[in-house]
Amino acid sequence: MYKRIYEDFIKEHFKENRQMLFITGPRQAGKTTTTWFLKDSLPFFYFSWDNIEQRELILKGPNELAKAVELGHFGKKIPYLIFDEIHKYKDWKTFLKGLYDSFPNQAHIIVTGSAKLDFFKKGGDSLMGRYFLLRLHPFSLAELVKPTLRNKELNFKPKKLKEKDFENLFNFGGFPDPYIKANSKFYNKWKKLRFYQLFNEDLRDLSKIQEVEQLELLAELIRSQAGQLVTFDSLSKKVRVASNTIRKWLKALQALYYIFEVRPYFKNISRSLLKEPKYYLWDWSLCNDVGIKAENFIASHLLKAIQFWTDYGFGTYNLHFLRDKNKREVDFLITKDQKPWILLEVKKKSDKLSNNLEYFQKQLNAKYVFQIVVDAPYVNENCFIDSKTRIVPA
Template sequence: MSYYSQYMKRLYENLIHQHLTELRQMAFLMGPRQVGKTTLSLEVAKKWPEYFYFNWDNPAERLLFIEGPSAIASQVNLDEIKQEIPILIFDEIHKFGKWKTFLKGFFDKYEKETKMIVTGSARLNVYKKGGDSLMGRYFYYRIHPLSVAEIVAPHIIENEIRTDPKPISDEDWNALLEFGGFPEPFVQRSKSFSKRLQAMRKDQLFSEDIRDATRIQEIAQLQLLAELLQKQAARSLDFQSLAKKVRVSTDTIRRWIEVLKSFYFCFSIQPWSKNITRSLLKEPKLYLWDWSLVEDVGQRNENFIANHLLKAIHFWNDRGMGDYGLYYLRTKEQKEVDFVVTKNNKPWFLVEAKTKKNSISRDLYRFQNETKAPHAFQVTLDLPFVSKNCFEETKPIIVPARTFLSQLV
């Protein structure tokens, strides 16, 4: 059992509090089930003078949503003058067919009387029923599982990179690798608890979320695809091979993978081809949001690094710090570097993920020369922490994952 309390302070707390304090727009919190969106919303709201929580899954509150904005407003007395305007949390409202129309109507009428947090365990554009545009009325924040940097320093900094890396304890490091970054399994550190939670999340994903939100009837085949993707994490997607195994068309496989991505089961990255001689152009590589589902150690470790990089670029983008992207590098001759992070459409740093210390990859030299990326790292998981800013280095260099990841988000 971890020494952590059941709630760990999240990096996102300050971000959402800052949003509510400074901006008029709704805050949309998006991310997988059990990543902590509801808990985060309530922790932020509890520091406010007054807040109200409404969940679409609660039958009584569902009726209020259906009745319309005035029913919610009446319930919380928005027509009365208040010393401080309250926070309203709308949890899982995207399951409501007319959620966009509801939010537009509510925001347009009560924008000055309340601050609003909206959460969703699917991308909030997946439910395409209902129609009015919410453009200009919200900013979204993608909530990720815990990461090394968030565990050792859960506060926001002005720049992208933390120049003062901090060590993570061996206990936390091992728990993060084994149990993943979803808060409850990380805190509990119990194999049986983790397995039970994974099974419950899987059942909810396929039997409730996807079934209710899409027209997919072949749920058993979709589950088979998800199981195959777990084995293919950190590898290029072979749509034809998957289609044969699942016994559907390649177009169906592509469509189903997009559905799984939209519900935060997996994500993919594309090859970066600008200025790369004989680069691959289309083959995506796939990773899981929960790296603890990946059985192969090497694949899991690469997935672990991928999650940290994706979390960082999402955080930087959602804060409006620039335009950041995550890709990989590979030529038709199979020369490869696992990741390239771009900043404003230019390669910024390269990352090659390694489980054990090896001689430095020659491909890092080649691709740094071709991309002109300022940094190139071989990030190694079994090296001890070093109190050194990795981003001071400009030539390809081997760095400990514990150090490098603590400098991200």
């Protein structure tokens, strides 16, 4: 059993806060498994909307559920209540609001879901102020090396991951089952099943999209050009649906955790929203081209980092790319509280420094500038010691 960094996050959250914790993330990334460690220490109740008996109890309302778990009984420890996939219930927000407001400080409430919970904004009472968000990701290099919380964003003391473990992570992806098994036959079957579940079961629960085959075609087009600039009109012609439909379907693919969006950086935010974005896969192992896979691998790690730092409360972090009118481009820019912070260019193998890094650094004055070489050997060195432009291993 691999310890997840999110276990310490959950413990610390309820030690310091009374708000519910909403844990979202891709199907099979380990959301449910991550919460099960809580069974060892405190009263623990798990309710899955997909379980008929447990669903019936939820439908009876907050008061009946509170009776069933004996909330508020004198002398009892505060229990953990886990609600899995409850967003499939049309009145899920009303139910949680009623439970949270009617039984204050009597339960640690965790909600898990394999679709973005902010996608379900239709109707119901607002939960504003009643929950904090934790976006759970598959395994990454840093989590495999040291799955513990830090009091700063950056790790100034790097540790080496075994070469075989790195290869397995790169080739099989970070989803727990295929990574741990590291078996091609299992991986191929797992990949096929996950695709079916995403585009049949999860899509049906998430939206009213009927054109599943065309949506699958869109997903395949994005997979084959991960990390490239997206032109909505071009995709519209290939998939044979309206450009606005393409935009809507891309949002659905994001809500399903099939892809994530990276937007260009502009100081004027409205300009950034108008320009074409790039899309990357949550599962980088699906990229066939090694160079594209390397860039997607780093993109996924950066997304995990910025979302964790934001959810943990270090600040507000965003991931962008840079491109100017002369088509000079840098793969990634991390902003911290809306200010340029870390510039990164990704190469599969190259020790020649990108001229574009130097150019954009003069424009933005980011604190850190790196060219990441995925195939470079491990170096036991603090790369955050100063603001020099550095070539570093992944």
